[in-house]
Amino acid sequence: EAQVTQNPRYLITVTGKKLTVTCSQNMNHEYMSWYRQDPGLGLRQIYYSMNVEVTDKGDVPEGYKVSRKEKRNFPLILESPSPNQTSLYFCASSLGLRQETQYFGPGTRLLVL
């Protein structure tokens, strides 16, 4: 089954404690992306990757890092989380630049105390 998986699905942490949210896709997609969803703001792109070792900033990259060492994985790293990073995070992957082929993961709800 074609899918994007994220782990963990729910996470409560404290300010400053480094965390990583993993994302994996089994569709051999080149493009992967991270979004955050906040009430009244829709989804905003954090980082995206066009292929292995190729990443670029989205609209709200501050406080986040990503890496793309393998095609299937695109982890999101919060080196020093802060309360304003409390949000619902989605990973997505797509075949090339065809945005309409984007598959979204199930989401990771993060609470930073």
Add this chain to the structure above:
Amino acid sequence: GQQLNQSPQSMFIQEGEDVSMNCTSSSIFNTWLWYKQDPGEGPVLLIALYKAGELTSNGRLTAQFGITRKDSFLNISASIPSDVGIYFCAGGMDSSYKLIFGSGTRLLVRP
């Protein structure tokens, strides 16, 4: 940065009614997408639009790409309880992987 204004923010309607929602932007897009998000899930694509003026249907859903390329609307006819969810519009450019999302329309359907 680019922004999409999506309206209405929420709708509470009776089963069987038709629904209309729209997105407007100050920027031109080459692609308009409409997604639905169920509780606890990621967005799922409903309709993709590629050309100005294009009108596309998917079952009871119909969406149009505005002539100016700065707006789009989504209609749902004869709503049913499973239409409940949040609907998002998104605009995209051919040359970029970036999608700009609207803030969403929360739809509630009264059986």
